[in-house]
Amino acid sequence: MLTVELCMGTSxxxxxxxxxxxxxxxxxxxxxxxxxxxxxxxxxxxxxGPNIRINGELISNATPDRLLEILQANLA
Ligand code: FES
Incomplete structure (x- = not known):
């Protein structure tokens, strides 16, 4: 299970x-x-920003490509 937390703040x-x-x-x-x-x-x-946290690791300046890369590396 992967936990993805997304910042919902204004910035x-x-x-x-x-x-x-x-x-x-x-x-x-x-x-x-x-x-x-x-x-x-x-x-x-x-x-x-945008900031997200995946399994406790903060990822700043997150881009769709970076997120996809992390997801594909961690999901079956
Ligand atoms: S709005 Fe503060 S870290 Fe996202």
Whole structure:
């Protein structure tokens, strides 16, 4: 199980966190089932958004490509 936490704060919103949400939504169902998705108010790292945390590891300046890369490396 992979835990993906997405920052829902204003800065990360403006920096495109919704593009990362879109990536999660396009995954096939069998991969989606392996992910627990959570929203976080703010990681206090607003200058480097969008911020996400995957299994406890903070990823700043996250891009859809980077997220996909991590997901494919961790999902069956
Ligand atoms: S708004 Fe995302 S880290 Fe603060």
């Amino acid at each position: 990360c919103h403006l920096m495109g966190v919704q593009d990362l949400v879109a990536v999660l939504e396009t995954l096939p169902a069998e991969q989606r089932e392996q992910i627990e998705i959570k929203g976080v108010t703010c990681f206090k790292n607003c200058g480097k």
